[in-house]
Amino acid sequence: MEKKTLILELFKKIYRIRRVENKIASNYSEWDMRCPIHLSIGQEAVAAGVCQNLKKIDKIISSHRCHAHYLAKGGNLKSMIAEIYGKKTGCAEGMGGSMHLQDQKAGIMMSIPIVGSPIPIGAGIALKSLHLKKNQRYLTVIFFGEGATEEGIFHETINFAALNNLPILFVCENNYYSVYTHLRERQPNKRKVKDIIKAHGLKAYQTDGNDVLNVFNISRKVIKEIKRTSKPSFIEFNTYRWLEHCGPFWDDNLNYRNKGELKKWIKNCPLEKIKKKVGKIFKKEFLDGIEMSIDAEVNSAFEFAKASAYPTSKDLKKYYSYYK
Numbered sequence: 085m086e087k088k089t090l091i092l093e094l095f096k097k098i099y100r101i102r103r104v105e106n107k108i109a110s111n112y113s114e115w116d117m118r119c120p121i122h123l124s125i126g127q128e129a130v131a132a133g134v135c136q137n138l139k140k141i142d143k144i145i146s147s148h149r150c151h152a153h154y155l156a157k158g159g160n161l162k163s164m165i166a167e168i169y170g171k172k173t174g175c176a177e178g179m180g181g182s183m184h185l186q187d188q189k190a191g192i193m194m195s196i197p198i199v200g201s202p203i204p205i206g207a208g209i210a211l212k213s214l215h216l217k218k219n220q221r222y223l224t225v226i227f228f229g230e231g232a233t234e235e236g237i238f239h240e241t242i243n244f245a246a247l248n249n250l251p252i253l254f255v256c257e258n259n260y261y262s263v264y265t266h267l268r269e270r271q272p273n274k275r276k277v278k279d280i281i282k283a284h285g286l287k288a289y290q291t292d293g294n295d296v297l298n299v300f301n302i303s304r305k306v307i308k309e310i311k312r313t314s315k316p317s318f319i320e321f322n323t324y325r326w327l328e329h330c331g332p333f334w335d336d337n338l339n340y341r342n343k344g345e346l347k348k349w350i351k352n353c354p355l356e357k358i359k360k361k362v363g364k365i366f367k368k369e370f371l372d373g374i375e376m377s378i379d380a381e382v383n384s385a386f387e388f389a390k391a392s393a394y395p396t397s398k399d400l401k402k403y404y405s406y407y408k
């Protein structure tokens with residue numbers, strides 16, 4: 085892909101994710117969306133940059149903070165919004181909510197909010213690939229927060245993936261916080277996650293997650309290597325969540341984060357960064373047109389979701405045989 089087309093595509097991806105999540109945040113207080121939400125505002129470049137390198141056949145699996153991954157991998161927008169509104173037209177038939185986004189046609193296998201649990205399941209998905217014919221094989225990307233690296237299952241899976249040469253890209257979005265607790269209160273000082281991974285025998289990288297071109301370039305290089313060698317790899321991207329851990333609001337009145345820290349990361353906005361680059365290549369009117377068409381698409385997904393029906397107790401019976 086030509087560089088200017090790539091920059092435009094990355095801009096579109098990040099703008100769309102931001103637009104969707106801003107609208108979720110602004111509509112949330114209407115209380116029609118009744119599931120918890122974990123927004124990725126401020127972290128979008130990781131999803132956009134990594135997924136830009138994936139083919140439709142490639143698979144991803146995500147966690148509670150899955151909106152950006154789902155959108156970047158090509159998940160259906162209407163089904164996503166309908167799911168968050170708890171509607172039958174949602175991607176989990178309205179019974180999962182924001183933390184259970186999936187669109188298997190687009191290679192989004194599932195999202196699971198039990199911290200750490202998508203990691204071994206992702207390894208299972210990758211293991212299956214090894215048993216397929218060569219032209220049906222795929223790469224699996226497992227997205228998780230740095231909190232998940234503190235779980236035993238993460239280390240067991242890394243070991244298993246290394247031992248079995250599973251074609252996995254482990255993507256750790258290090259936003260420094262697990263809910264209200266900073267990394268420094270959870271992990272020994274100066275111990276790098278990347279070094280632990282290397283000790284398990286994997287190649288491991290750590291880099292800026294807010295510059296989408298940087299994310300794209302390093303993941304392109306690593307993905308090529310995984311496809312060539314069928315050995316798993318790990319990338320830690322440093323980034324930052326702007327809003328509260330769970331919900332649509334700013335929560336810095338709680339003072340668990342340093343105000344200067346948040347300001348610094350807002351200045352380092354992934355959308356503004358790519359917007360600057362794209363603005364140097366394309367005319368403003370052209371970009372305004374793109375933004376308008378994305379806005380219209382997002383608005384119509386919300387209208388679709390609101391107009392859709394809720395699942396009924398009959399629908400529940402399909403999955404819960406004990407439900408009377």
Ligand SMILES: Cc1ncc(C[n+]2csc(CCOP(=O)(O)OP(=O)(O)O)c2C)c(N)n1
Pocket residue numbers: 148149197198199200228229230231232233259261262263329
């Ligand atoms: C096994 C388990 N323990 C605790 C929780 C509650 N919980 C939900 S998200 C979260 C923080 C996870 O932090 P991180 O992995 O860094 O992801 P982030 O929220 O920062 O994206 C916790 C503790 C959970 N869902 N699952």
Ligand SMILES: [Mg+2]
Pocket residue numbers: 229230231257258259260261262263
């Ligand atoms: Mg975190």
